[in-house]
Amino acid sequence: ELLADGAENPPKCLVLLSPGLTYRGIEPLPFARDLGHMPVLIVSAVEDGGSYRGAQALSNAARASQLMEFEGSDHGTNLFDAHPELADEIVQWLWARVGSMPGSGSQPTDIAEPASTD
Numbered sequence: 310e311l312l313a314d315g316a317e318n319p320p321k322c323l324v325l326l327s328p329g330l331t332y333r334g335i336e337p338l339p340f341a342r343d344l345g346h347m348p349v350l351i352v353s354a355v356e357d358g359g360s361y362r363g364a365q366a367l368s369n370a371a372r373a374s375q376l377m378e379f380e381g382s383d384h385g386t387n388l389f390d391a392h393p394e395l396a397d398e399i400v401q402w403l404w405a406r407v408g409s410m411p412g413s414g415s416q417p418t419d420i421a422e423p424a425s426t427d
Contacts, residue, residue: 341370356382
């Protein structure tokens with residue numbers, strides 16, 4: 310797989326937030342086709358023009374993808390302001406895919422709660 314080639318610690322899954330089909334000269338669509346069965350969560354607002362079209366195309370290209378759609382036109386990290394539940398949903402999605410790996414620790418709690426300093 311393309312992302313794992315030569316990587317000491319290749320990623321186990323990816324989260325794409327408001328992706329487009331080009332970003333500063335990078336075209337992610339060919340990479341999405343090379344991900345094999347790596348889980349990919351793609352998050353986009355349905356009225357976010359080019360990003361939503363890119364999210365749909367990337368979701369179709371990545372075999373093990375899930376497209377999480379939100380109403381509105383919020384882009385990037387603005388999605389967290391418009392949809393406060395999104396951060397926890399991403400954490401739970403990640404936990405379901407990498408939480409059972411050795412050294413992963415205990416199950417995550419609501420990330421809105423501060424971590425204990427004890």
